Amino acid sequence: MKIIKLLNNTTTNPPSKEKYPNVSISLDKYNHDLSEKIDKFTQLYQNPKDIDVGSTEHQILKETNIYRLLHYKPIFKRPIKTPILVVYALINRSYILDLQGDKSWIKNLLFQGYDVYLIDWKPPTANDKYINFDDYVNDFIDDCVNLILNQSSIDKLTLHGYCMGASMSVMYTTLHQRKIKNLVTLAPVIDTSKDTTVIGNFGRTLDVDKIISSVGNMPPQLLRTCFSALKPFKQGMNKYFTLLEHIDDKKFVQNFLRIEKWLYDVPPITGEVFKQWIKDIYQNNLLAKNQLKLGSKVIDLSKIYIPLLNIVADEDHLVSPEGSAALNNLVSSTDRRLMRFPTGHVGLIASSYSQINVLPRMGKWLFSRSDK
């Protein structure tokens, strides 16, 4: 084995002190520094509650056992009339959209003059396992939309979803289009026949009925196991080496821990939703085939005629960009736009890159299609 041979070489034949005095001192120092850094590293992972996230000022407009509807305090006295309702995914938690001041998706939209609402899904309990997409779309999202429309005394709002939340926004729009002015999707899961991701591969072969009949809700442990197969070395392992290198940089460490907290804050997914997600969307591709059923209603994407902005990350290893981009060819909207960015799934929403490149372009597109 080459690695063993290599390690043996380094241990049995260290650089000779006589021949390379500086090299030997430098490696000793490196080992000593590394040991100190590892001590500091272990101290960091003690209390996730100490890591502050979601600090943009907001009020809770409505709270049920399933969700909280948050209304962010507008920056301007007279914000743009058409409000934005952000529908977050059922995977991980919504505070990724407001992780920290300088990379907050929400704050950026507020600074662009928008009135922003967010659905923050709460972790479901064992009693919620029969809640399905029909409930999420036609009950919870619809309740939030109605509440915002009544409160703002307007007829329509902009629906804006991310990942699974974008797929749910698309489903909602096909059924309740008269309440929606614009649809803005970020990395939606649409045509899974074009999916080449590891998650797609696992999803296609999973006996989801058997698993859900055993566990009720899809447990976080199983979800985390699947996510750990995504870029396990370059991202999963290399990031900890990078952290060790920057362990004395307080700002870097805080930013790192916020993302880390979010990555490991995985709530369960209700059993019925997980079954529909895997069987109907990943295994049978019913959403793209216009055959997905929510209750008695069929989701027909060709019924969407309102302005659509679909934003896709070209380096997305969680949702295939080609599967997301397919949405633009499935709707009937004449005003439709596809924006592609050379970034990843999380980089699309929570990075300096998205602040500089994605949000200004999205804001500009939306501004011309919103009531002022």
Next chain:
Amino acid sequence: MSDSLSFHENTNNQFEEVLKKYQEFWKKFYNIPKFSPFSLTEETSNLIQNLQDLILITSKIQYFNLNYVTQINKTYTEALDKIPPNKSEYSLQSEHDIKKYRSFLLGTLEESFTNLFQSRDFGVLVSDLMSAYSEYNKILRNISNTYLLSLNLSSKEDIDGLLKDMQELKREVRDLRKSIDIIMSEDNQVAK
């Protein structure tokens, strides 16, 4: 071995054959009358059957786990073999050398493991492993149910039935509420 089947599917079929023989062998021992004075109680018969199933599924989990670990190890050694001979001469005499080597090593491992995780064979294996664990849980639940019933407590199936009915009722209430809202808003418009 069929060429159209994957490594996991092929070995799995052979393993299933072994399990079948094991089941047939033990069938003779618990082929006890189901009624008459010579029979066991229904609970005891169920318990014996469940314990038998538990042994079978545990063997399956062991087999799938072994297959899983084998594939991971195989990928790991294959990845390391991809390091060209001259690369093994990394001097590792400075921090820069270590970083350079680390980056090369992680890149090689990443490529091999992503290929493994994207392969259909590995997907089927993960699915089989998860299904086997689910089956194991189900058998444990069946055993627990036997005791719950004897203690006059509801089984998981009873509670599931209630939860399902409750969710259906919630949906009916929601639909009724929305129908009423539509009628009321139409009435308001007529009144205006």
